[in-house]
Amino acid sequence: MKKQSDFYSDLEPFLQCKDHTVSQELYDVKRNKTYDMLVTYPVPKKLEDYYKSENYISHTDSKKSFFDKIYQFVKNFTVKKKVDLINSFGFENKTILDIGAGTGDFLKVCLQNNWNVFGTEPNQQAREVAVKKGILLHENVADFSNQKFDVITLWHVLEHVENLSEFISQLNNLLSENGKLIIAVPNYKSDDAKYYREFWAAFDVPRHLWHFSQQSISKIFTTENFIVEKTLPMKFDSFYVSMLSEKYKKGKMNFLNGFWRGFVSNWKARSTSEYSSLIYIIKKS
Secondary structure: OOOHHHHHOOEEEEEEEEOOOOOOOEEEEEEEOOOOEEEEEOOOOOHHHHHOOOOOHHHOOOOOOHHHHHHHHHHHHHHHHHHHHHHOOOOOOOEEEEEOOOOOHHHHHHHHOOOEEEEEOOOHHHHHHHHOOOOOOEOOHHHHOOOOEEEEEEEOOHHHOOOHHHHHHHHHHHEEEEEEEEEEEEOOOOHHHHHHHHHOHHHOOOOOOEEOOHHHHHHHHHOOOEEEEEEEEOHHHHHHHHHHHHHHHHOOOOHHHHHHHHHHHHHHHHHHOOOOEEEEEEEEO
16 A cells, blocks of 8 residues: 555646635645645645635535536536446445545435435535435545445545545445445646646636546556556536636636636546546556
8 A cells, every 4th residue: 555645746736726715815736746646735734724615616506606506506416427427337235435525416416316325525514415305424434444336436525535545445444355446636738738737617616636647547447556557538517617617727717718728628638648637447456
């Protein structure tokens, strides 16, 4: 197992980003050449304080603004696609653990598809919203240490995990021998990331501690006795991220420009496979 310190060694300057959601503070984003991964530096001592914002939409079901409504509409569509994906695996027991389950929408649809659902979410407000949907979420992954799951999902969660190496080791212990690990993360090598640079919304410092490439996911998980079986695009993410990036860059929302940059990013990714966000289907090696 790799040490946590390995991810903070061999760093070189990459760019500097601003926390647009909570603190307005500046953070360095450095490149780890060994893993082809970017690292947010430094990590705040009270990282949980940086999630305390009404603008952190994954912890609410807010539909206040037009942008919120777009997010919720797309979320409902993509949740169905995610469930179609896990249904395609054909597991008999159909046990699933969703880590960082937010307000429970994904697990709710899994339950409707006869999955035995389990989930974690550290944010109390999000857990309370999930309970109203009939989804009981635990606060910590450690609560499931004696269980095995056919599928473990992390939808835009891995980039938030503080102790990366220890966490991946936990995933290995929780996943059944023939199970599937599904990880979705932003891709800093996408065209929209290159275009917006320090204004790219998916950097989301300091909440996003790690910024992955396809090479870094493959290398990190290979050292932990996993193998990447398949990679799938998340095509809607480029539009959402580009619209938010426009706001960060120019101080106001420009839906037309954001939509265009999202389209361009997806178009270029048809030949490069570098989509704004990617889903990795991973199994034990």
